[in-house]
Each structure stands twice: as structure tokens, then as C-alpha cells.
Amino acid sequence: MFVGYIERRRSPLDPVLRSLVSARIAQLCHCEFCIDITSMTLAARSGAGQAAGGRRLAQQYAVQRKERLALAYAEAATQTPPAVDDALRSAMAAHFGARALTELTALIGLQNLSARFNAAMAIPAQGLCQIPTSSSQNKE
Template structure:
């Protein structure tokens, strides 16, 4: 339960109800963050459109990399729901449990490629309160994912930071999506 509960009979805008029905059909329930976002309909639709755009098959960023970046940002923002959900996506996309266990130590871990380390370092730099992105890091990223990939990585990081900060600010707990999610949570 979040810090602000949403009653089951909440009067969502008529144009949001079909989206919620699709989510309920796909997942068997509507996750708490979705219920809260949907209370601000236009922000919810914008958030969903951006999510769908960033997670499309034609993205210049590999799905594994997107899931790793999202999970790391969730850890940094202490968003238990996002760690749970994104770690489950990471496992579905072929990330190993060992990589998820080492995610907070990615710089020194042999389990991550140089490209993954660069993307994760970039995600951390964007997530920090005082953004400090190194030009050499961006240069390496341009070499591995191209200019459009770097732009999309910045958008992905911004979107995940929005999601994680929203969820953490409202006290949304993990919902049990990932079997190892509890051991990936940051310390309090």
C-alpha cells in the first residue's frame, strides 16, 4: 500500500479506463503506481507513451541494457517497486542473476561489458543530484550505441528517474515481480 491509497472505485477519467482494462487483462491486476499515475490522466498518458517509445523493438539500445539501466536507477532512487519490476524484466531479457547481484558494483565486476559499464556510469551520472557527465564517457557511448543511442539513453534515464522518484515519494512497495528482487534492494 502506498502512502496515498487509491480506492477500488476511484472515478478515473473515461479515456483512461480502457488503458487500465488492458493492463489488468495483461497482468491480472493494475499495479499501484499505475493506479496513482492514472489519477492525473494527461500525465499518465504521456508517461505511458514515453514508456512505449523507449521500450520499442526498434530502439538503438538493447533490451538487456535498458533493463540494467532502469534497475540501477531504481536502486539509486530507493524505489522498491521499480527494482522489483525492472529486475524481472532484466531476467526475462537474459540478464543473469549474478549480474543483477553485482549491479551496484558494476565498475569492478567482470560480468559487465565495457559498453554496459559505460551506459551504467552514464545512468549514475544523470541520476546524481549534481549531474556531471564526462565528455569522454559520452564519446565512448557514441562509439558503441551511436548518437541516437546516447540521446535515447538520456531519455531512458530521465524517464526511469521520473518513475522511481514518483514511486519512492509515494512509498510504493515492491509487488513481487522478481524472485530475487528483495536481495537487490538498496539499504535503507
């Protein structure tokens, strides 16, 4: 139900941005299943065919300041404990506004819950999107 709300058409967040943030969190949490499904969704929404793995994901899609900020915010909020500082929070508020920032924060929390749960349960990738092996990701 909550996922449906975040993924609705009238969301203040662009679908590609939502997918980009979700894919990055999946990577940070080392969730094979989440990387698989969020990469597939990102590739479909962005028209990229296959999403890149590792840090290339951010470099490939984050061409706008708004996307780079959203990724920085997602990375900071995903740390344990969360490491969102006042400067980042102010930049986010200036670029997104209260409604979009609240929704982005909810998305980050939901994706963290999902990715951490699935990683803890060792839910494997399902072959939905081509994922580079860990040896190729370490070369980045």
C-alpha cells in the first residue's frame, strides 16, 4: 500500500529519480535481489536497456544537480547512524521543497527496510537485470 503511494503518477518525484535512489540504496545495503529489481526498473524507466553496477550507476544517470543531491542524501541517510548534516538538508530543501523531500525521505526509509530485510534473509537475485560480478565491481 505504501509502495503504491510512493510510486503513484502524481508523485512530486520523477520516476527515474525514484528508481535511481532505490538502486543506490540496494547497492549500499548489499541486497542482491533489490539490486536486481531496482536496476531493472531503472533501466526500463530511463530507457537505458541495462543499468550499470557499482558507482558507475550514479555517474551514468546523475547528470543533474537534483539527482546528485538526491543520491548524496540517500547515501547519508542510509548510513548507520544517518549522517545527513545541516548543509545537505538545506540544499535538499532548496531543490526539492518540503513535499518532495518528505516523500524522498519516505522512499529512502522504505528501500532501506526492504534491502536490509532481503539482505539479512539472503534473498538472491532473480535474473531480472544483468548484474556485474563482485570482482568486476571491485575494479571500479
